[in-house]
Amino acid sequence: xxxxxxxxxxxxxxxxxxxxxxxxxxxxxxxxxxxxxxxxxxxxxxxxxxxxxxxxxxxxxxxxxxxxxxxxxxxxxxxxxxxxxxxxxxxxxxxxxxxxxxxxxxxxxxxxxxxxxxxxxxxxxxxxxxxxxxxxxxxxxxxxxxxxxxxxxxxxxxxxxxxxxxxxxxxxxxxxxxxxxxxxxxxxxxxxxxxxxxxxxxxxxxxxxxxxxxxxxxxxxxxxxxxxxxxxxxxxxxxxxxxxxxxxxxxxxxxxxxxx
Numbered sequence: 309x310x311x312x313x314x315x316x317x318x319x320x321x322x323x324x325x326x327x328x329x330x331x332x333x334x335x336x337x338x339x340x341x342x343x344x345x346x347x348x349x350x351x352x353x354x355x356x357x358x359x360x361x362x363x364x365x366x367x368x369x370x371x372x373x374x375x376x377x378x379x380x381x382x383x384x385x386x387x388x389x390x391x392x393x394x395x396x397x398x399x400x401x402x403x404x405x406x407x408x409x410x411x412x413x414x415x416x417x418x419x420x421x422x423x424x425x426x427x428x429x430x431x432x433x434x435x436x437x438x439x440x441x442x443x444x445x446x447x448x449x450x451x452x453x454x455x456x457x458x459x460x461x462x463x464x465x466x467x468x469x470x471x472x473x474x475x476x477x478x479x480x481x482x483x484x485x486x487x488x489x490x491x492x493x494x495x496x497x498x499x500x501x502x503x504x505x506x507x508x509x510x511x512x513x514x515x516x517x518x519x520x521x522x523x524x525x526x527x528x529x530x531x532x533x534x535x536x537x538x539x540x541x542x543x544x545x546x547x548x549x550x551x552x553x554x555x556x557x558x559x560x561x562x563x564x565x566x567x568x
Contacts, residue, residue: 357419361387
């Protein structure tokens with residue numbers, strides 16, 4: 309089973325809520341990655357695990373030609389609206405439907421860790437990237453850098469125990485872990501960048517709706533039910549309530565900048 313079979317139905321279940329509430333919070337690391345791999349006018353970019361297309365939309369504003377692939381048909385429906393000119397595909401990121409050496413740059417924003425075989429996904433990224441192309445792979449920072457750990461912990465409490473050896477959402481944030489994964493797939497890791505990425509919502513209701521749209525939350529809904537998942541999320545998010553009633557969760561994301 310590839311990533312699309314498992315992840316697609318989860319992440320696509322509430323694609324509009326994700327695109328409108330949750331995805332805009334990712335803009336800091338989208339822009340930082342584009343700066344790091346020099347996305348400019350004329351760049352031919354592939355976004356692996358492109359979600360609802362916001363990153364591609366931002367890249368297109370820089371003058372890039374964009375392509376994307378995602379496991380979730382719901383996300384791709386939104387992406388087609390946002391970026392009508394994009395070459396979009398539904399499928400597994402372990403089997404990219406593109407020719408060898410096709411792209412100037414490749415991005416993977418929080419997608420590789422959801423692949424059934426992350427190393428296979430990275431090898432595919434290397435294959436479709438031109439020799440010397442810039443590659444940006446993004447994942448969570450360490451748990452102590454991410455206030456989202458409280459939310460992810462609440463979701464995890466509703467799920468069956470992970471299989472032995474599973475590292476959890478912050479596993480690739482350990483020193484050298486993502487770099488080793490990237491290097492093991494034949495890419496050359498040049499440097500890593502930490503990007504402050506606060507998740508800010510106007511109120512707990514909006515924050516809860518946004519968080520309910522994530523793949524892990526949808527899995528919790530399937531396991532424990534909507535009411536239990538909503539209650540757990542509201543309790544976790546309430547810990548981040550500000551004086552004005554807004555919700556703020558400060559996080560750091562890690563970008564490994566590599567060369568194909």
